[in-house]
Amino acid sequence: MDVLNNFFLIALPYVALAVFLIGSIYRYTYKGFQFSSLSSQFLEGRKLFYGSVPFHWGVLFIFTGHLVAFLIPRGILAWNSQPLRLMILEISAFIFGISMLVGLINLLIRRYTTPRLRFVTNKMDFVIYMLLILQTITGLWIAYNFRWGSSWFSTLLVPYLHSIFKLQPDISAVSLLPWTVKLHIIGAFTIIGIVPFSRLIHFLVPPIDYIWRPYQQVRWYWGRRKVRSPRTPWSLHRPKNN
Amino acid sequence: MDVRSQIAMVFHLDKCIGCHTCSIACKNIWTDRKGAEYMWWNNVETKPGTGYPTKWEDQEIYRGGWEKKNGKVSLKGAGKRRGLTNIFYNPNLPIIDDYYEPFTYKYLDLIESPEGDDQPTARPVSLITGKPIDIKMGPNWDDDLSGTPDFARNDPNMKNISPEEQEVMFQLEKMAFFYLPRICNHCLNPACVASCPSGAIYKRGEDGVVLINQEVCRAWRMCVTACPYKKSYYNWYTGKSEKCILCYPRIEAGLAPACMHSCVGRIRYLGVLLYDADKIESAVHGDDKDLINNQLDLILDPFDKEVIRAAKMNGVADSTIHAAQFSPVYKFVKEWGLALPLHPEFRTLPMLFYVPPLLPVMATVKKVDNKDQQDKMDPIAKKWDDNWLYDTSTKELWGTLDEIRFPLKYIASLFSAGDEEIVKDKWKKLLAVRIHRRRVTVGDVSDEKADATLADAGLTAAVADAIYALTSLPKFEERFVIPAAHREQAIEMMDFTGDAKGEAGFGIKGKVKRGI
Numbered sequence: 001m002d003v004l005n006n007f008f009l010i011a012l013p014y015v016a017l018a019v020f021l022i023g024s025i026y027r028y029t030y031k032g033f034q035f036s037s038l039s040s041q042f043l044e045g046r047k048l049f050y051g052s053v054p055f056h057w058g059v060l061f062i063f064t065g066h067l068v069a070f071l072i073p074r075g076i077l078a079w080n081s082q083p084l085r086l087m088i089l090e091i092s093a094f095i096f097g098i099s100m101l102v103g104l105i106n107l108l109i110r111r112y113t114t115p116r117l118r119f120v121t122n123k124m125d126f127v128i129y130m131l132l133i134l135q136t137i138t139g140l141w142i143a144y145n146f147r148w149g150s151s152w153f154s155t156l157l158v159p160y161l162h163s164i165f166k167l168q169p170d171i172s173a174v175s176l177l178p179w180t181v182k183l184h185i186i187g188a189f190t191i192i193g194i195v196p197f198s199r200l201i202h203f204l205v206p207p208i209d210y211i212w213r214p215y216q217q218v219r220w221y222w223g224r225r226k227v228r229s230p231r232t233p234w235s236l237h238r239p240k241n242n
Numbered sequence: 243m244d245v246r247s248q249i250a251m252v253f254h255l256d257k258c259i260g261c262h263t264c265s266i267a268c269k270n271i272w273t274d275r276k277g278a279e280y281m282w283w284n285n286v287e288t289k290p291g292t293g294y295p296t297k298w299e300d301q302e303i304y305r306g307g308w309e310k311k312n313g314k315v316s317l318k319g320a321g322k323r324r325g326l327t328n329i330f331y332n333p334n335l336p337i338i339d340d341y342y343e344p345f346t347y348k349y350l351d352l353i354e355s356p357e358g359d360d361q362p363t364a365r366p367v368s369l370i371t372g373k374p375i376d377i378k379m380g381p382n383w384d385d386d387l388s389g390t391p392d393f394a395r396n397d398p399n400m401k402n403i404s405p406e407e408q409e410v411m412f413q414l415e416k417m418a419f420f421y422l423p424r425i426c427n428h429c430l431n432p433a434c435v436a437s438c439p440s441g442a443i444y445k446r447g448e449d450g451v452v453l454i455n456q457e458v459c460r461a462w463r464m465c466v467t468a469c470p471y472k473k474s475y476y477n478w479y480t481g482k483s484e485k486c487i488l489c490y491p492r493i494e495a496g497l498a499p500a501c502m503h504s505c506v507g508r509i510r511y512l513g514v515l516l517y518d519a520d521k522i523e524s525a526v527h528g529d530d531k532d533l534i535n536n537q538l539d540l541i542l543d544p545f546d547k548e549v550i551r552a553a554k555m556n557g558v559a560d561s562t563i564h565a566a567q568f569s570p571v572y573k574f575v576k577e578w579g580l581a582l583p584l585h586p587e588f589r590t591l592p593m594l595f596y597v598p599p600l601l602p603v604m605a606t607v608k609k610v611d612n613k614d615q616q617d618k619m620d621p622i623a624k625k626w627d628d629n630w631l632y633d634t635s636t637k638e639l640w641g642t643l644d645e646i647r648f649p650l651k652y653i654a655s656l657f658s659a660g661d662e663e664i665v666k667d668k669w670k671k672l673l674a675v676r677i678h679r680r681r682v683t684v685g686d687v688s689d690e691k692a693d694a695t696l697a698d699a700g701l702t703a704a705v706a707d708a709i710y711a712l713t714s715l716p717k718f719e720e721r722f723v724i725p726a727a728h729r730e731q732a733i734e735m736m737d738f739t740g741d742a743k744g745e746a747g748f749g750i751k752g753k754v755k756r757g758i
Contacts, residue, residue, distance in 0.1 A: 032457025034756070036481035039461040043370070043478050045337035056330035116338075116370050120478060205460055207329070207439030211322060215436035218246075220447035221555075 005175040008186050013164050016193030023196025024204055037202035040111075047110040053236050055103025061096040062139070065089075065150075070161055075155035080151050089150050094143055101136045104129065124198045131194065135187040138180055146178070157185075244519040245542060245553040247562045248430065248450035248593050249493060249512060249724070251502070252574040252581045253423055254713060256598040256672070257509040260421035262286050262382065264501035264510075268425075271500050273488070277479025278345035279369045282381045283486035284501040286423045290652065291384040295340040298472040299585065300398035305334040306587030307433055307470030308526065315526050315589060320437035320468040326673075329439065334467040337477065342379035344369035370478070388417070394419075399655040407649045418648045420599040422656075423509070425501060426473040426486035427584070427592030428452050428559075430517065430540065431526050434485070437468030439623065442483075448562075449514075450593065451488045459483050470588035478707040480756050494727035504721065511716075513569030513723040514540045514562055515576075515593070516553055526589050530659045533586040540591070541576050544569070565725035570712055571595065578701075578709055580668055587659035598653050598665055600672040671709075674699035678706040 028035060028221045041048050041127055080086040108129050111117050143149045163170040174185070195201050268284040287293045301307055305319025310602035319334040328334075332513065347364035353373055355362035367414070368375045375384040384393035394412060396398075403411075411418055420450050428445075435443045436680045445451070454465070454474070474485045489499035502510040517540045525536035542549045544566035552723040553563055566572065574581040574597060581595035650662045658664040681692040696706060712720060 033480070033482070035457070036459065036461045038481035038756075039462065039476075040465055041332060041335055042337055042466075042476045047334060049331045049333075052330045115373070119370055119372075154577070188331070202460055205440065207326070207460070207462060209441065210326065210439040213441060216431070217435055217441060217444040218447050220445045 002175075005171055007181065007210050009160075009171045009174055010064040010164075010169045012186060012193075013169075013189045016189040017164075019193045027196050028204070032119060035201060035205065036199070038120065038199045040117055043116040043120065044110065044114045047106065047114070051103050051105075051107035051110050053103065055107060058096040058098075058103060059099030062093065062100060065093055066153075069150065069154050070158055073158040076150055076154045080148070081203075084148070086148055086178045090143070090148050093150065094140065097136060097143065101133070101140065102198060104136060108133070124194075128191075128194065128198050128200055131187060131191050135184065135191060138184040138187060139165050141180055142184055146181070164177075243542075243552045244547070245516055245549060245558060246447065246450070246519050247553070247557050247558050248515045248517055249428070249488060250450075250515040250569075250571045250573050250575070250593040250595065251425075252511040252595045252597065254509045254511070254574075254597040255420055255422065256597065257637045257713075258286070258423055258599075259288055259505040259507045260288065260385070261506050263504050263506050265381070266582050267500040267504040271489070275485075276369075277477040277485060278475070280338060280341050280381075280479075281475040281484060283473070283475075283484075284423065284425045285381055286421050287382070288386055288393075288419050290394040290400065290419060291387070292393050292396045292398075294342075294381045295336050295472050296379070296394075297396060297398055299472075300351065301470060301588070304336060304467065304470070304472065306468060306472065307585075307590060308431070310527070310530075310589070313527070315435055316469055316723055317433055318470075320433070320464040323462045323621075325437055325439050325462070329462055329464075332463055332467055335463055335464065335476075336472065338370070339379075342383070343375060343377075343382060345375060348374075354619075358651050368542070380675075399652055402655060403649050403651050404662070407651070410491040411648065411652075414702070422475070422584075422596075423501075424471065424584070425594065426452065426488070427590065427594040428488060429593060430519075430522055430537075430591035431589065433468040433470060433590050434465035434474045437464040438462070439464060443474075446490075449490075449493065451490050451493070453490070454485055456480075456482050456484075470585065470590065471592075491723055496726050498718075498722040498724065502758070508716070508721065511570040511574065511721050513571040513714075514544075514566040514725060515569060515597075516544050516549060516558070516563070516566050516570055518542055522591065525591065531586050531661055533589065533659055534582060534661075534664060537583060537586065537591050538579075539577060541572070543576075544572065559725065562725040565723045568723045570716070570721060570723060572637070573712060578705065580671055580709065582657040582664065582668065584657060585659070596657060597672070598657050598668050600669055600676075615622055666693055669703060670695075670699040674701055675706045675709045675713075678703060680711050682707075684736050709719060 022206060041052075076089075079089065111121055111125065111129075146152070156177070160174045174182075191200070195204070264284045265282055265286055269282065272283060273279070273281045282294065283296050290524045293299065295304075297303055298306075301309075301318060307318055308315050309318045345366045345368055347366055349364050352362050352364050353440040365374050366377050367373060387393050395408070400408060428448070428450055432443070432445060434454075435445060435452060435565055438454075438459075439462045440458055440460045442455045442460070444453060444455070446453060459482040461476070461477050461483070463483065465483050465485075466472070466476050468474075473482050476483050476593075489497075489501075492499055492503075498512060521536075521540050525533075525540055528536040539715065544550070544563060550563055554560075571581075577594050581597045583592045583595055586592070648667060651660070654660050654665045677687055677695045678692050678701075683688065693703075696703060701709075
C-alpha cells in the first residue's frame with residue numbers, strides 16, 4: 001500500500017507537473033500552430049450550446065474554487081465559519097459540478113453522434129472526455145458523501161498540495177483518505193499531465209489581455225521612425241517579425 | 243497628422259464580366275487545402291442576390307461590423323464584453339451550411355467502374371465527410387440568377403425597394419444585374435482586428451494589409467462574426483481563422499495580387515493611398531450620411547509638401563510616396579470621385595472601392611403598343627406578345643437617370659449607406675465621360691450638349707479624357723502601382739512557400755500538423 005501511495009501521491013504529481021510545465025512551454029514556444037481550442041462550432045452550431053456552455057462555466061467556477069482554496073485556505077475556512085455561507089458555497093459548487101457533468105455528457109453525445117465531427121475528433125479527445133467525466137463524477141460523489149469538502153479540502157488537502165510544491169511531499173494525512181478522494185487526486189494530476197498533449201492546453205491562453213488591450217492593433221516590422229534615421233542602419237535592428 | 247500608407251483597391255464594376263477567374267486564381271494559390279475548401283477569399287456575386295455566405299449583408303442575422311448607439315461606436319456582435327462572455331459558444335457564428343458544404347466528384351468512378359449497360363457517373367462527395375451528398379449550395383450558386391425567387395428576392399438590399407420597383411427588376415425578360423467581386427477590404431477600422439480576443443489579427447503598418455497570425459489564433463472565432471463582409475473564415479480542420487492576405491508575398495515583391503493579375507476584364511486597380519490615422523476615430527463616429535465624406539477626408543494629397551514631410555517623418559519610404567503620387571486608386575477615389583466603398587454603414591472604413599456600374603441602369607424599359615406592328619405581320623410568323631421596348635437611347639441625358647430601370651435605391655443601399663445623391667453624382671460623371679468620348683470618337687453629339695453634360699457632372703474635357711484613358715486603355719503598370727518593398731530582410735526570414743503548401747498556407751515554418 002505504501003508503494004502505491006508513494007507512486008500515486010508523490011511520483012505521479014511530480015511527473016505530471018514536470019510534463020505539464022515543460023510540455024506546455026515547449027508547445028507554446030515551438031508549436032504555436034497547434035495551440036488552439038479547435039472549436040467545432042463551425043461544423044455543428046446548435047447542440048454545442050447545451051454542452052459547451054454548462055461545461056465551461058461549471059469548470060471555470062470549480063477550477064477557480066479549487067485554486068482559491070489552494071492559494072488562501074484560511075480565507076475559505078473563514079468564509080465557512082458561518083453555516084449559511086458554507087451552505088451557499090457548497091450548494092453553488094455542487095450545482096456548477098452538475099452543470100459540468102451535464103455539459104460533458106452533452107458534448108460527448110454531440111461529438112459521437114454528429115457525422116461531421118468524426119473528422120475533427122481524435123483519440124485524445126475521447127481520453128479527455130473520459131478523464132473529465134470521471135473527475136467530475138468523483139468530485140460530485142465526494143462533495144455529496146464527505147461533507148463539507150470545502151472545509152476539509154482547505155485543512156487536509158491544501159497542506160499536502162503545498163508540501164508537493166515545497167518539494168517536501170507529506171502524504172501522511174492524505175494516504176488515510178478514502179479511495180474515492182485518492183482517485184480524484186490521481187485524476188487531477190493525470191489531467192494536468194495530459195494538458196500539453198491535448199486540446200485542454202487552450203485553457204492556458206485565456207484571452208484576458210483583451211480586456212485592457214486597445215481594439216485596433218497596427219504592427220510595424222521595425223520602429224518606423226528609426227527606419228529612416230541614418231544613425232540606425234537596418235542591419236542593427238532585427239525586424240520584429242511577430 | 244499621422245501619415246500612414248495603405249495599399250488600396252478600386253474595382254470598376256462596369257468592366258466586370260463575372261468570369262470568376264479571380265476566384266480561381268486565389269483558390270489555386272491559397273485555399274486549396276483541407277479545411278479551407280469552402281473558403282473563397284475572393285468571390286464574385288451576382289447582384290441582386292443573396293451572396294456568399296447567404297445574406298451576408300443582413301447584419302440582423304450575422305451581427306457583423308460596428309454600430310453607432312447613443313453616439314458610441316461599438317462592435318455589433320463581438321467586442322470585449324460580448325466576445326469574452328460568448329467565448330464558449332458564439333451565438334452569432336455562421337456555420338458551414340451558411341456558406342456551403344465543400345464537395346468534389348468521384349472522378350475515378352468514370353474510369354474504374356465495371357463495364358455495364360449504363361454510363362458511369364461521378365457522384366458528388368462531401369469534402370468534410372467523404373460521403374456522397376446532394377449539393378444544395380455553392381459559393382456562386384446564384385450566378386446569373388438574379389431573377390429567381392430564391393436569390394434576388396432575398397437580397398438584404400431589397401428591403402427599402404417597393405414591390406413595383408422589384409417587379410421591374412425581376413421579370414426575367416427585364417432582368418438587370420451586375421457582378422460584385424469581393425475580397426477582404428483591408429479596412430482602416432477593421433472589426434476583425436478589434437474582435438480578436440487573442441490579438442492574433444493585426445494591420446500591418448507599412449502597407450495596411452490585415453493579417454491573422456496563425457500561430458497566435460486560438461479559434462475563439464469572434465472575427466468571423468465581427469467582419470461584416472464575412473471575409474474572415476474559420477478553418478474547421480486546423481482550428482485557425484484565415485483571411486485574404488492580399489497576396490502580401492507578391493505585393494512585397496512588387497507583383498500584383500493573383501486575383502488582380504489574372505483579372506480578365508481588367509477591372510481591378512491597386513495602389514497606395516496616404517491617409518491620416520489621427521482622423522480615423524472621428525471619421526468612424528460620423529453620421530451615416532457623412533461616412534463616405536469622412537472616409538475621403540482621411541485620404542491625403544500625396545503631392546502636398548506638408549503631407550510628404552509628415553509621411554517621411556513617419557518612416558514612409560520614398561518609393562511608397564512616389565507610388566502614392568501615381569496611384570490609380572487615388573485618382574478614382576479622391577481626384578475624380580468616382581469610386582465608393584461597399585456598405586460604408588458598417589463603419590469599418592473599407593479600403594476597397596467600387597466604381598458603381600452604369601451599364602445595367604442606362605437602358606430604360608418602355609411600355610409600347612406593338613399591336614399595329616403585329617397586325618402587319620404574316621399570320622404564321624412568330625409573334626412576341628410582350629409590349630415593352632429595351633430603350634438604350636440617351637437622348638434625354640439626365641432623364642434616363644431619373645427613370646432608370648435599376649432602382650437607384652438599390653445601388654445606394656450597396657455603396658452609399660442609402661444616399662441616392664452620392665450614387666447619382668457618380669453616375670452623372672460616368673455618363674458625362676461616355677458622352678464626351680462619343681463626341682470625340684463618333685462626333686454625333688453637339689459640343690454644347692457634351693460641354694453642358696461635363697459641366698453638370700463637374701468635369702472638364704481633360705479630366706474626362708483621363709478617366710477614359712485609365713478606364714479603357716490602362717497598361718498593366720498603370721493599373722497596379724506597387725511600391726518596391728523595403729522589407730528585403732523580412733522576406734528572407736520567410737521560408738520557401740512550397741514547404742507549407744497544401745498544409746497551412748504561407749509563412750509557417752516547419753512541418754505543419756493539426757493541433758491535438
